[in-house]
Amino acid sequence: MATISLSEPDAARAVPPTARAVRLPTQWLGVAPFFLFAILFLIAPTAYLILGAFQTPNGAFTLNNLAELWQPTIRAAYWISIKVSFASAVIGALIGLAIAIAIVRGGLPRWVRSATMTFSGVASNFAGVPLAFAFLATLGRLGLVTIILRDIFGFNLYSTGFNILSFSGLTLTYLYFQIPLMVVIITPAIDGLKKEWGEAAATLGATQWQYWRMVVIPVLWPSFLGTVILLFANAFGAIATAYALTGSSLNIVPILLYAQIRGDVLHNPHLGYAIAFGMIFITGMANVFYIWFRTRSERWLK
């Protein structure tokens, strides 16, 4: 008896052929709850909206809803959403990269790195309504920074045309969760830069600049681009911060969709579906690129 151990691969494999054939359908029972859950509450609702975007109220096929997205208000909403998401993604990625390089490669004490990583974990999750409050308290008309600039430096921030309830204000606010997210994601990639590469480059007579231009940047490039896209999608779907910051005065896509869901402000339910479809399309395309860059970058990080 004791000679047959089930954990021994050969013995285990010798038994199943018949057993496995019988088990094949029941095997799927184990994942059935998950698939049922995902289909009912993730895939079906999304598919419902996507199909609705291509239908008239009577259920006939149409491309009219998508064509109506081109009307000025909706087009402007998409445009400002894309601008804010793009600006906050690119700026956030560059600053996040600089901070990550500083803490990994800058020869700073060890606590700086662990403190930065912990804080980044917190800040990348500190989004939504409270973040808007924090920035209103900082850069709003009565915010601390606004007041200090005015009273101590004699500089009136709001006379320069700056407004926290605007494109630049929203971008500045989004950076508060974009930069930490970049730091969290890109730090492992910078850790993956092997010391040997620097030594090899130095042995071959490369200058510091050549090492960066011909080794570091090409290796980090795919991770960098991939993360920029992730940050873009992250900002594009966000609504709570913008809504709490600006009410409905800044017309970005999620706020437009929010108003449409609440009160059919566009007087065409299927146009709401089309807006939702447009959002999925943009974040979906972004993620296709993300996955593509990701698989390219992983080659170097083994």
Next chain:
Amino acid sequence: MKAGKFWAWLTFGLGAAYFIIPLLATMEFAMRMRRGTYSFDAFAVVFGDPRFQQTFGYSVVAAFFTILLGVLIVVPTAYWIRLRMPHIRPVIEFITLLPLVIPAIVIVFGYIRMYGSNSPLPFLGSARGTDALLVIGYAILALPYMYRAVDTGLRTIDVRTLTEAAQILGAGWGTIIMRLILPNVLIAVLSGAFLTFAIVIGEFTVASLLNRPAFGPYLQNIGANRAYEPAALAVITFVVTWGCMSVIQMLARFAPKSANRPD
């Protein structure tokens, strides 16, 4: 090297300033409520507000059920995938990442259209049903994080050998999951749970569109109507988020580092 160190400190310092100044400013703003002096009046007002207690309590309960639902869905699935169906793992991973692609507002829009009171599954027909739908929606939003956490936890144990050992001893599936797998991935589950809590507690979009009296819509409402209380609420929320993340960091220290059989 010296110059490099200078630039590193400068970058770090500027970054730190950008992140710390808003926190200080928020705290300062919250303490400005009493004219001419700093006080904690805004905090007292917030904590004394029955709606704060109700909505915060509601969100805590919602977060609890979200975590429960997430664990019930994710742990058996991740376990089963590792044990029997590794070939469909890419499909499962793809599905668990979808909530990062599809914005929450789109998902909840789909719920509103699909589960109205005239539909075959009339979640929105009753308050309880809407609560359930809210929890389900949150579980979907937390799915990427929960699945990742649990799957990483499972990687550190030898699922197959443990299962076979338990089966030889006569354990059924329920016993295996509850008494063998769950205790082994408990730390991973807990870190997923705290992350879920941090996401759910101030969530605005889903709760607001489903008209639930949760903390997120309350925050928004206070923000639109009050001056100093929002800053106090932001400080409180930041502390809660900070608390969740610290617990996760602490748990990570207890987590088993090496795998018996890394794959």
